[in-house]
Amino acid sequence: MSRTVIVTGGASGIGLEMCRAFAALGDDVHLCDVHEPNEALDGVTPHVLDVRDENRVGALFDGVVAGSGRLDVVCNNAGIGSTTSVLDCTVEEWDAVMAVNARGVFLGTKHALRHMLPRKDGVIINTASAAALVGVTDRASYSASKGAVIAFSRQVASQYAGTGVRCNWLNPGTVDSPWVGRLLDGHPDPEELRSQLVARQPMGRLGEPAEIAAAAVYLASDAARFITGTDIVLDGGLTAR
Ligand code: NAD
Numbered sequence: 001m002s003r004t005v006i007v008t009g010g011a012s013g014i015g016l017e018m019c020r021a022f023a024a025l026g027d028d029v030h031l032c033d034v035h036e037p038n039e040a041l042d043g044v045t046p047h048v049l050d051v052r053d054e055n056r057v058g059a060l061f062d063g064v065v066a067g068s069g070r071l072d073v074v075c076n077n078a079g080i081g082s083t084t085s086v087l088d089c090t091v092e093e094w095d096a097v098m099a100v101n102a103r104g105v106f107l108g109t110k111h112a113l114r115h116m117l118p119r120k121d122g123v124i125i126n127t128a129s130a131a132a133l134v135g136v137t138d139r140a141s142y143s144a145s146k147g148a149v150i151a152f153s154r155q156v157a158s159q160y161a162g163t164g165v166r167c168n169w170l171n172p173g174t175v176d177s178p179w180v181g182r183l184l185d186g187h188p189d190p191e192e193l194r195s196q197l198v199a200r201q202p203m204g205r206l207g208e209p210a211e212i213a214a215a216a217v218y219l220a221s222d223a224a225r226f227i228t229g230t231d232i233v234l235d236g237g238l239t240a241r
Contacts, residue, residue, distance in 0.1 A: 003027045004068040005220070006061065008051050008108055009078030010044075011037040013177025014127065017213035018075050019044045025217070030064050033078065051078045051104030061111040071115040073220045076108035077127040079145075081179060086140040094141045101145035102152070109156055113165065120164035123220045126153045127212075130173040130235045150231070157229030166228040168219045173235025175207040202237035 005022045009015035010031030023029045023043035031037060032049035040046075049060050065071050080100045082093060105126050116122025131139050132146035150169060157167040174180060174197050184190035198205060215232045218224055233239060 003072035003220075004030070004064060004070050005073040005075070006030045006032060006064060006071065006108075006112070007075040007077060008032045008049065008104065009127075011035055011046070013179055014172065014175060014209045014212045015075070015077040017209040018077060018216050021210070021213040021217050022073070022220075027073075028068055030060075032060060051076070051108060052099045054107050057107045058111050058114075061115060065115050070119065071112060071122060073123045073125070074108055074112040075125045075127070075216055075220075076105040076112075077125075078104050079127060079129075081183070082140070082142040083138050083183070084140060085138050088138075089140045094144075097141040097145050098148070101142070102148040105149050106152060109152070109167070113156075113160065116165045117160070117163055122165045123224075124153075124156070124165070124167040125216050125219050126167070126169040128153070128169045128171050128231065130171045130233060130239050133171060133233070133239050154229055161228050166219075166224075168224075168227060168229070169231045170212060170215055170219075171231050171233045171235065171239075172212045173207055173233075173238040174201070175209055175212055175234075177209050180206065200238065202241050205236065207234055207236060 005027045007015050007018045010019045011033035019029050019031045020041060023041055029044045031044050031046045034050050037046055047060055049056055080097060082097045109124055112124050126149050128149040129146040131143045132150050153167050153169040184193055187193040212234050215234055
């Protein structure tokens with residue numbers, strides 16, 4: 001049966017692969033992002049949405065449910081990075097990162113629950129990061145924002161565990177998305193930086209966006225029906241080392 005799926009940050013990288021993966025299963029996918037995707041995908045409806053804006057998030061979720069009558073899966077995946085230490089991080093940068101990465105996940109979860117709880121069914125999958133599990137140099141606000149995603153998701157899962165709604169989160173390591181491309185582009189020696197990123201990977205390579213999307217598909221599936229309040233770490237062994 002076709003499910004109704006919302007993916008935020010769906011125009012690029014991991015979110016785009018999530019959209020592709022759910023659409024390949026025949027789901028009715030709603031891609032939300034601050035900008036339109038570069039390509040049209042079968043089974044995927046694009047929406048321009050800023051996840052920081054509660055009124056727009058609420059209205060978009062209402063519109064999707066009005067159109068399809070249900071909301072089965074929400075992947076709160078939109079995120080922005082930061083590459084500063086605590087000493088270099090300004091209040092403006094801290095607030096900006098928190099607004100997308102933490103508030104955006106809060107709002108996507110809140111408005112998903114409004115529609116899922118009455119039906120006693122639904123799955124929420126939030127994208128956190130391995131950067132919230134281990135200390136990563138020059139990621140002060142980013143690591144904090146992803147730590148917030150984890151604590152928040154655990155709280156939500158716990159409170160609503162008896163309702164039929166599940167909430168889990170993904171902790172990707174370094175994934176070869178446009179995000180990493182921008183990190184490399186901004187570096188004086190991109191090849192050297194890429195070599196450094198790969199060198200610290202126990203598997204000797206970065207992750208692929210589709211590998212993260214596959215975990216979202218699993219968590220959303222009936223095969224994961226006993227799983228709530230936990231994560232999947234997708235880091236090629238980085239945090240294990
Ligand atoms: P990406 O930059 O390719 O994609 C992120 C998407 O989020 C972009 O399309 C962007 O436009 C969108 N976005 C940003 N702000 C938004 C907003 N306010 N409202 C709606 N959409 C917004 O990056 P990615 O690597 O695919 O990252 C996806 C998620 O995975 C992020 O939450 C990121 O923190 C997380 N993550 C990525 C990595 C990695 O190495 N790539 C590692 C761990 C976690």
